[in-house]
Amino acid sequence: MTMVWVGRYALLVGLLSSSWAVFGGWAANRMRKLRWQESVRGGVMALTLCTTTAVFALEYLLMTGDYAVRAVYNHSDQALPMLYKLGALWGGDSGSVLFWGWILSLYAGWLAWRSWSRDRVLTPVVIPLVGSVSIFFLLLSNFVVNPFWPVGGHPANGVGLDPLLQNLVMTIHPPAMYTGLIGLTVPAAYTMAALWTRTPWAEWIGPVRRWTLFSWGCLSTALILGGMWAYMDLGWGGYWAWDPVENAALLPWLTATAFLHAVQLEQKRGVFRGWTASLSVGTFLLTLVATYITRSGVLKNSVHSFTGTGVGPYFVVLFWVSVAAFGWVLWSRRDMLKDRRALDSGLSKESLYLLINMTFAVIAGIVLVGTFFPVISKALVKQSVVLNVSFFNLSTAPLFVLVALVMGSAPAVRWHGTRVGVALRYLRAPIAAGAVTGCIFWLAGSRTAMDGAGAGAAGFALVSMLQEYRRGALSERRGRHRPAVVALVAAVGRNRRKFGGYLVHMAYAVVMLGVIASHTQSVSVVRTVHPGQTIAVAGYRLHYQGLNVVLHSGHQITEARLAVENGSQRWEATPGMSFFPGSRQPVAQISIHEGPLKDLYVVLEGTSGNGTILLDAMVNPLVTWIWAGMFVVAAGTLVALSAPVSRRKAGLSRDAHSGLTWQARNRHATEGRDPL
C-alpha cells in the first residue's frame, strides 16, 4: 500500500503546487514581484515532479499487480504482458485523466525551464493559464477519478485490459494522441497571454507556431495510428468510419491545420489576425469538445467505450469557462486583432492561404455538425438522427480534393499576385501527372467523377511538391559541381520550414491516393469454406487446410490454416479468433499480407464443429500508402521543427513598444497610443 499513499500524496501536493502557479503567478504579475515569479517557476517544476511521481507510483502498482487499487484492478491482470501493463495506465478514465495532467505538467515544466529565460515578460503570464487547466485535471484526479482509490478487499487478480487494446499500435496511439491534444493548450495560452499583455505579434507568433506544429505532428501521427489499429484489430477491413470519437480527434486537427496556414499569412502580411487568434483558441476548445465526446458517452452511436465514471460534465464546465474567458480577452483586445494591411486580390499566395483556411474551417464545421447531429436533432425534433458515413464522405470529399488542388498550385503562385498563364506554365508537369493519375485510377476501378478528380488532384499535388524539391536541388547545384543528393540535402537544410511543409503536403497526397484506392477498388469475398476447399479473390487463391487451437499469453486462439497462392508467391495465412478469459466476445486475429500495392486481408468470421468456417477475404489496394504517409508526415514535421527560430530581432528593435512591460503597454493602449 506504500505506493498508493505516495501517489495520493503526490497528487495532493501537485494540486497545491499548480494552485500556487496560478494564483501566485497572477499576484506576482500584478504586483511585479520578481521573486514571486521565480517562486511560481519553482511551483511549476514542483507540479511536474509531483505528477511524475504519481504516474510512476501507478505504473509501479500496475507492474507489481496491486489489485486492491481500482485502476489496477479494472485494467490489468496477472496474465497481461508487461508492455500492456505499462499501457494500462491510459486504459481507463482515472489513469487517462492522470496521464493527461502529467503531460500537461511536462509542457508547463518545459515552459518554466526553457521559455522562461527567453521571454521573461510573456512566459510568467502563459504559465498561470496553462496551470489553470492543470488545476482542473488535478482536481479530477484527486476528487473525482482518483486512480489510487481502493477497490474494496484484496482481490488476487484483476479484470484485465480490454482485449482490443492489447495491441502494439494501441500502446503508441493514445500517448501520441494525448501529446498532440494536450500540446494545443500551450498555443491558446500564449495567444491569450500575448493579447492580454499587448505583446507585438512578431514576438509571440513564432513560438506559438512551433508549439502548434509539434502538437499537430503528434496528432497527425496519432490519427493514422488509430486508423492502423482499427484496420489491424477490428476486422472490418477499414480504418476510418467517421465514428464520433474519431471525428472528435479530427476536429482540432482540422483547425490546427488552418491555424498553421493562417500564421503564415500573419507573419508575411500581417492579415487575418482576428481569425488567427480565434483559430488558436478554437483549437484548444475543440480539444475539450473531443475529450467530452470521448469521455461522456453523450453520443451513443460510437463504437468506442471509454465512459462510465461521469467525468464528462466537468469538461462541459471547463469548456464554457474557457469560452467566457477567451471571448472576453478577444473582445477586450479587439484593437490588436486589426489587420496591418489589406489583402491582395486575384491569384496570389495570400488568396490561396485564405482559401485553404476557409476550406479547413468548412470541413471542421461539417464534421462538428455531423458528429453532434444526433444531439441537435434530438433537441429540435425529439428524435435522435445519426448521419451515416455517406454524409461525411459526400460532403467532405470535394473539399479535400480542393485542398489538394490548392496545395499543388501554391508553389506556382507568388505573394502579391501571379498571372494565370505564368502559373499554368510552371505547373505543366504536375497537371500532366494529375491527368495520368486520374486515368490510372479510373482504369483501376475508381469510376466516379469525384474519385477520378481526387486521384488526379493528389497526383497533381504530389508531383508539384516533387518538382519543388527538384528545383531546390538544381538551384543548389548551379555553379557548383555537387552530387544531386548533396544538393538536395543542402537545399532542404537551407529552408527547412518550407521543405518540411512540402514533405507534409506530399504525405497528404500519398494518404489521399491510398484512401481513394482502398475505398473504391477493394474486393471482398465472404464464403463458407470446408476443409480442403479453395476460394479465389482478385488473383489470390486460398486453400483451407483445417483449424488449430493454440494457447497464447493466457488466452485461447482458434485459427484457420490457409495456404495462399498469388502467382509464384506462396505463404500460409492463419486468421483466427481469440477467446480472452472474462470476455464474452471473441476478438478477431486478422491475417494481413501487406504489399506495396495491395493487401490480402483475411478474417475468420465463424467456425462450426465439423471444421467448416466462415471466411471474409479482402484485397485492399494501397493501404500501406496511408501508413507510409504517417512516416512522411512525421519526417516533414521534424524537418520543419528543426528550422532555426526566427527571433525577428530587427522587428523587435524597430518596434517602439516591444520593450515595455505589459502593464506599460496596457497603459499606452488606454491612453490612446498605438500598442503595436
Add this chain to the structure above:
Amino acid sequence: MVVLAILLTAAVVALIVAPLVSQSPEIPYGVSFARGPITPEVLDRMLDSRFCPVCASPLAGYPSEACRVCGTRWD
C-alpha cells in the same frame, strides 16, 4: 512511504520557497550577463530578455535612451 513523502515535500518546498527567501538582490533569471559595459551583445540579449542589464528592472523606459529606474544609458 514516510521517507518518500518527506523527500517529495522537501523538494517542493525548496523549489517554491527558496526564491522567496533568497538573500540575493532581486535580479531576474537570465541577466547575470549584464555586469560590465553594455556591448552590442549585451544589448542584443537585453532586447531578448527585456530587462535592464544593470538594475534588472523591466525595461519600462525602452526605447528611450535610459533605464527609468537606474538611469543606465544604452544609446
